[in-house]
Amino acid sequence: MGGSMNTWMAIGLTAGGCYLLKLAGLLVPATALERPVVERLAALLPVALLAALTAQQTFSDGAALVLDARGAGLAAAAVALLLRAPFLVVVGAAVVVTAGVRALG
Amino acid sequence: MRSSDRRGGSGGATGSGRAESLRAEPVRAEPDRAASGRATSDRAVVRDALGVGVAVGLSGFAFGVTSNGAGLSLLQTCALSLLVFTGASQFALVGALAGGGNPFTAAAGAFFLGTRNAFYGLRLSRSLALPRALRPAAAQWVIDETAAVTLAQRTRRAARIGFTVTGLTLYVLWNLTTLLGAVGAEAIGDTRAWGLDAAGPAVFLALLAPMLRTAAERATAGIAVLLGLGLLPVLPAGVPVLVAALAAPAVLWYQGRRADPGAGSPHPETRADKTPEAGGLSERAR
Numbered sequence: 001m002g003g004s005m006n007t008w009m010a011i012g013l014t015a016g017g018c019y020l021l022k023l024a025g026l027l028v029p030a031t032a033l034e035r036p037v038v039e040r041l042a043a044l045l046p047v048a049l050l051a052a053l054t055a056q057q058t059f060s061d062g063a064a065l066v067l068d069a070r071g072a073g074l075a076a077a078a079v080a081l082l083l084r085a086p087f088l089v090v091v092g093a094a095v096v097v098t099a100g101v102r103a104l105g
Numbered sequence: 106m107r108s109s110d111r112r113g114g115s116g117g118a119t120g121s122g123r124a125e126s127l128r129a130e131p132v133r134a135e136p137d138r139a140a141s142g143r144a145t146s147d148r149a150v151v152r153d154a155l156g157v158g159v160a161v162g163l164s165g166f167a168f169g170v171t172s173n174g175a176g177l178s179l180l181q182t183c184a185l186s187l188l189v190f191t192g193a194s195q196f197a198l199v200g201a202l203a204g205g206g207n208p209f210t211a212a213a214g215a216f217f218l219g220t221r222n223a224f225y226g227l228r229l230s231r232s233l234a235l236p237r238a239l240r241p242a243a244a245q246w247v248i249d250e251t252a253a254v255t256l257a258q259r260t261r262r263a264a265r266i267g268f269t270v271t272g273l274t275l276y277v278l279w280n281l282t283t284l285l286g287a288v289g290a291e292a293i294g295d296t297r298a299w300g301l302d303a304a305g306p307a308v309f310l311a312l313l314a315p316m317l318r319t320a321a322e323r324a325t326a327g328i329a330v331l332l333g334l335g336l337l338p339v340l341p342a343g344v345p346v347l348v349a350a351l352a353a354p355a356v357l358w359y360q361g362r363r364a365d366p367g368a369g370s371p372h373p374e375t376r377a378d379k380t381p382e383a384g385g386l387s388e389r390a391r
Contacts, residue, residue, distance in 0.1 A: 003176075004178070004181075006202075006207065006208045007177060007181055007202060007208070008181065009208040010198060010202060010208035010209075010211045010212045011181060011184055011185055011188070011189075011198075013208060013209070013212035013216075014185070014189050014194060014195075014198050014211075014212045014215040014216065015184075015185070015188035015189045017212065017215070017216040017219065018189050018190075018191050018194050018215065018216065018219040018222070019188070019189075019244065019245065021216070021219045021220055021222050021223045021226075022191075022219075022222045022223065022225075022226055022244040022245065022247040022248075023226070023240065023241060023244040024223045024226065025222060025223035025224060025225060025226015025227045025228075025229070025230065025244075025247060026226040026227075026229065026230045026235065026240040026243065026244055026247065027226075027230075027237075027240060028227070030227055030230075030231065033223065033224065033227050034227070037357065037361075039224065040357055041353055041354060041357060042220055042221055042223070042224045043221070043224075043316075044321065044322065044325050044352075044353035044354075044356060044357060045217060045218075045220055045221070045350060045353045046193070046218060046220075046221050046312075046313075046316065047313065047316050047317070047322050047325045047326050047329070047353065048325050048326070048328075048329035048349055048350045048351075048352040048353040049193075049197070049214065049217055049218050049329070049346065049349070049350050050193065050218070050309045050310075050312055050313040050316070050326075051313060051325070051326035051327075051329040051330050051333070051349070051352075052329040052330060052332065052333030052334075052345070052346050052349035052350070052352075053196075053197055053200065053214075053306070053309050053333070053346060054306045054309040054310050054313060054330075055329075055330040055333050055334050056200075056204075056333050056334065056337060056345070056346065057200050057305050057306040057309070058303075058306045059334060060204070060334070060337055062204065062205065062342075063205075063337055063338050063342065064337075064338065065334060065337060065338065069300070069303075070302065070303045070306065073300060073303035073306075073307065074303065074306055074307065074310060077303075077306075077307040077310050077311065078310065081310065081311060081314045087161060087164065087311055088164065090307055090310070090311045091164060091167055091304050091307045091308055091311065093307075094300070094303040094304065094306070094307030094310075095299070095300040095301055095303055095304055095307070096300060097300070097303075098300030098302070098303035099298070099299050099300030099301075100300070102297070102298060102300060
């Protein structure tokens with residue numbers, strides 16, 4: 001029950017926060033956000049977050065670092081990206097290879 | 106490729122009709138000389154927008170599956186897609202919750218990932234020139250894909266059609282496929298056996314890949330990976346990602362110091378050049 005409440009709280013916070021971010025861009029005067037440093041930080045922030053999240057969700061199980069089938073799946077996705085495959089093929093490659101390695105292992 | 110195309114079939118026509126009803130009136134004031142040329146280019150915009158919308162909207166299926174695998178209920182999963190509607194933040198949130206993060210750190214990671222939407226909004230508000238009353242409604246659709254399609258258009262009319270059709274297509278498909286994914290995952294049972302837990306990180310990687318062009322971007326990604334993995338065993342769940350985000354200001358600070366030790370502010374001329382159309386458009390319209 002407590003877990004469910006926490007989940008709903010996280011959903012509410014994320015929904016509110018993300019909506020306000022979107023709205024802020026449409027409402028605030030351009031000069032407020034248009035400083036070069038702010039723009040560059042905004043461009044680099046997703047790079048840092050996506051890189052950390054990709055690594056964590058591939059190589060961790062809870063708080064432990066692990067190397068399992070997901071690593072192979074991610075490698076397949078990376079190869080697909082290098083071959084300029086469409087988005088769905090990239091994700092599909094990761095899923096199929098991960099499942100394949102698990103089935104063999 | 107576009108000019109000779111006269112495909113006005115079902116898909117394009119529907120999209121175009123919806124765009125019509127949602128479009129604000131000031132568009133009629135736009136100077137216009139070649140009505141037939143405009144109709145063809147309208148269809149081209151609609152086709153592009155539908156293409157992007159369908160391709161990415163389908164990955165909502167992956168989100169539905171991932172969210173279900175992370176232990177969220179069907180209602181919670183669907184609420185996320187309806188209310189948050191920005192893929193990376195949604196994946197980040199359910200990943201953090203699955204990893205045992207508390208609601209605040211989990212939401213903080215999702216929030217920081219969403220900051221880029223504010224900058225899309227900034228550019229979009231110039232190229233769309235929406236009436237103030239319409240902005241709260243349009244805001245929910247301000248995401249990577251709508252920004253990409255809209256900012257690629259050369260006229261305000263095309264920008265508005267692109268934004269509306271991409272936004273609507275994505276919103277409908279993202280939510281439908283989220284529902285299907287979550288329901289499907291419940292039917293499948295063990296999503297890990299199907300390798301579906303790899304969908305989340307693969308989505309992140311696909312979003313990340315085109316961002317890794319400059320040395321600064323690669324350095325940021327590398328440091329973030331090291332921080333994110335290195336701190337995972339020692340800090341509470343959800344916190345390592347937030348610490349890893351500090352790689353961004355750290356790289357900027359280092360770069361600024363190296364570029365000109367005196368002033369500290371780096372010169373991002375390439376960034377400023379990125380949306381000349383949007384800037385020119387707003388100048389013309391005012």
